[in-house]
Structure formats: C-alpha cells, structure tokens
Amino acid sequence: MGIASDFISKVKKAGDVVGENVAGVVEKSKVSYSIMSAEAELDDLFKSLGKAVYNAGKGEADAELADSIVDRIEKKMLAIKDLRERSAAVRGVIICESCGAENPAASNYCSACGVKLQKEEQEAPEEPSDDSAGE
Numbered sequence: 001m002g003i004a005s006d007f008i009s010k011v012k013k014a015g016d017v018v019g020e021n022v023a024g025v026v027e028k029s030k031v032s033y034s035i036m037s038a039e040a041e042l043d044d045l046f047k048s049l050g051k052a053v054y055n056a057g058k059g060e061a062d063a064e065l066a067d068s069i070v071d072r073i074e075k076k077m078l079a080i081k082d083l084r085e086r087s088a089a090v091r092g093v094i095i096c097e098s099c100g101a102e103n104p105a106a107s108n109y110c111s112a113c114g115v116k117l118q119k120e121e122q123e124a125p126e127e128p129s130d131d132s133a134g135e
C-alpha cells in the first residue's frame, strides 16, 4: 500500500503546482494504478498457468490447479475491463467494444475500426449559455 499512497501524494503535489483539479488527477491516478497492479497480477497468473502446463507436459498434470488458474485469469480480466471502463469514464472517453481503442466521448463510431460505439447513457450536450451581457 505504501507505493500506492506515495505515488498518489506525488501526483497530488504535481497537481497543486500546476493548479489542476487535484481530485480529478488523483482519481485518474488511482484508477490507472489499479489497472497497472491488476495487469501485473494477471501476468503472474499467466506465468503460473505456464508452469502448470509445463508440469503437465512432464507428466505431472494438475488439472485442478490449471483450472483454478484459468478461473482466476478470467476474473482478473473482467476486473481489468471494469477498471478500464472506469478510467475511460473519468477521462471522458469511450472504449470501443470491438477493438479496445479509446475514442472521444462525442464520437459515434470508432476511429480505429469504424464500429458503432455503444454509449451507456446518451447525455444531451449542454449548450454553454452565450449571454454576452454587457456590450
């Protein structure tokens, strides 16, 4: 946990210096840190699966172990997908369901593969009030 809070406090400082929305920066950093650590855990799971497959090749099959690792890999992938969606929401982008590319929230079609983008909720864009009072 030390690394995470250290990282976040560093980002907080950086945010203070440039006068950005600190809460937003911290939220973004938290999500991207979670994605990073989830990906590292996924890597480890793939390594364990590789070992299990290797052992099976040597005739020391442990089907239960391999199954449980596959199960954990699938759960981890779902968790990462969820985190990516949260990260996209925080940054105001849409992730293409088809190819995984990030697109600006306003786009209707993916810029990478051209597929129609699924939007969870269609928000009417707020028109900025254009009252130039004071001529």
Ligand SMILES: [Zn+2]
Pocket (backbone or CB within 6 Å): 096, 097, 098, 099, 100, 101, 110, 111, 112, 113, 114, 115
């Ligand atoms: Zn796409």
